[in-house]
Amino acid sequence: MEKDLESMENYILTHFQEALDKGWICAFYQPIIRTITGCFAGVEALARWIDPVYGCIMPSVFVPVLEKSGKIWQLDCHILQEVLKLQRSRMDAGLQVGQISVNLSRMDFDHVDMLDFIREQVRRFRISKDLVCLEITENVLVQDKDRMIEVVRQLRASGFQIWMDDFGSGYSSLTFLNDYRLDVIKLDMEFLRSFNRTSREIIRSTIHMAKNLGIRTIAEGVERKDQVDFLKSIGCDMMQGWYFGKPCSQEAMGQYVLNMREKSEPIKLKRFYDRADAVIVETDVPMAVMEYDSRNFRYLYANDKQKEQLRTLGRKSLSDSEFVINNVNSPLHAKLIEFFDQAFCSRTMVTAYFPDNSRFVRIEGRLIDRKDTYYLIYLSLVNVTADRNNKEGIRRDGSLTDVDLLFEDIHIFDMRNGTASPLLTNMQIPGGMIEQDSLREGLTFFCNHYIFPADRNRYALFADPETMLLRLKQVKGGILRDYFRVQQEDQPGDYYWKEFDLILVPGMKEELVLSCIKNAEPTQDNSAIVCALTGEGNVL
Secondary structure, three states, rough: HHHHHHHHHHHHHHHHHHHHHHOOOOEEEEEEEEEOOEEEEEEEEEEEEOOOEEEOOOOOHHHHHHHHHOOOHHHHHHHHHHHHHHHHHHHOOOOOEEEEEEEEOOOHHOOOOHHHHHHHHHHHHOHHHHHEEEEEEHHHHHHHHHHHHHHHHHHHHOOOOOEEEEEEEOOHHHHHHHHHHOEEEEOOOOOHHHOOOHHHOOOOOOHHHHOOOOOOOEOOOOOOHHHHHHHOOOOOOOEEEEOOOOOOOHHHHHHHHHOOHHOOHHHHHHHHHHHHHHOOOOOOOOOOOEEEOOOEEEEEEHHHHHHHHHOOOOOHHHHHHHHHHHHHHHHHHHHHHHHHHHHHHHHEEEEEEEOOOOOEEEHHHHHHEEEOEEEEEEEEEEOOOOOOOOOEEEEEOOOOOOOHEEEEEEEEEOOOOOOOEEEOOOOOOOOOOOOOOEHHHHHHHHHHHEEEEHHHHHHHHHHHHHHHHHHHHHHHEEEEEEEEEEEEOOOOEEEEEEEEEEEEOOOOOOOOOEEEEEEOOOOOOOHHHHHOOOOOOOOO
């Protein structure tokens, strides 16, 4: 056995240069998948020795020999050149290109000015620095740490991304995150190989920590669907492993990319989706990330809490929810588009309440990023309507279930801060009641300018902010309802009956009240309006 091993080592050393010259040593490529989209996002270049005598000599055999002999730097430089040559050929042919990561060894920096070599080769092949990433293993970084810190700093300052390979395989991984500035950490595949409770918690904690530090994550060694599902649930950014594809030749990888063309990430959208990854963190709050392409919305991610909320609305899956949101014939679709337009314009967190059949939902959202016609949206949707089994949310009269989508105006009153903000308005009423306006001033303005004079005293009592919260807490169901005649802005002097609902929003630390207005022109059978007309006041 020792003789065979010695014979192989001698063969590797005596034939290494010939293997480089004749192309026996070449780059194989393994795909990397973006977790939230399931799209092909890049590859790692791995050295393979396809020998005419021994067949495929694996890196575990020839790499230690080259490291021991000090020739490993020649291998790494060769693979880097192969990668850049491939990128250039694909660009010249008009084919799609993505990121390719290459591995560097500590000895590379002992035998050659690696920074100058990489810069020179990138210039030679006219390749953007975004297209090549440099992987350095954990055990390399632990040796000659002071020197490697400076090497990493210079490489990043030159515009190259630095990935730490095999994170967690050593004993000092956490100290590296303090000593080095890294772009990506690749989790050691041994964590997924065992995939027990302990390893899952380590992966979960590592990803959470990395996101807090602004570092992206790639899980290596992914081989099963349960591992994929777990990594999706905890917000791992990228995945790599045999589940998606084994390392393969340049020709085979070209066919792989061709087969994945419908699910292949354009390089121009890489940073766009990186920003989506950055906001996906484990939380007890319902949260999702959605993509909008100016036509349709789709979920990129939703945590379990968000899925639970959607199920209470009758959405059994994310695709069910997408169908509802994207149905242009639904009144809810137009209202959601309004909400998202507001989020796009403000670039801050926007809150709105929407009727959804017999329920009310609270939506919080903000724009994460925009690229051309693509938008990324952070979203948190909560069903605030109470069901029969609990007392949280808003209790609504069952007779209103078919007309929830007919509201002309919805405002949120923040009783603690004394402000009012619009959530939905079709009444075209300017002045007062604008974003974060004074609640009392807005209600007074509305009363004096738009309420029918004979109804103003009654409206002032109904909408009195000093007593509103107390009255809502005392009334059964948390709803106050009354009817008033309102003048439309585009029809001065003409007044129309409107139903006014004040709805307490429970289950929140803030003291919030929904003010909802809908058309209520009297009909022969509308006894509630008759009561209001005869001055009997509040009707519940």
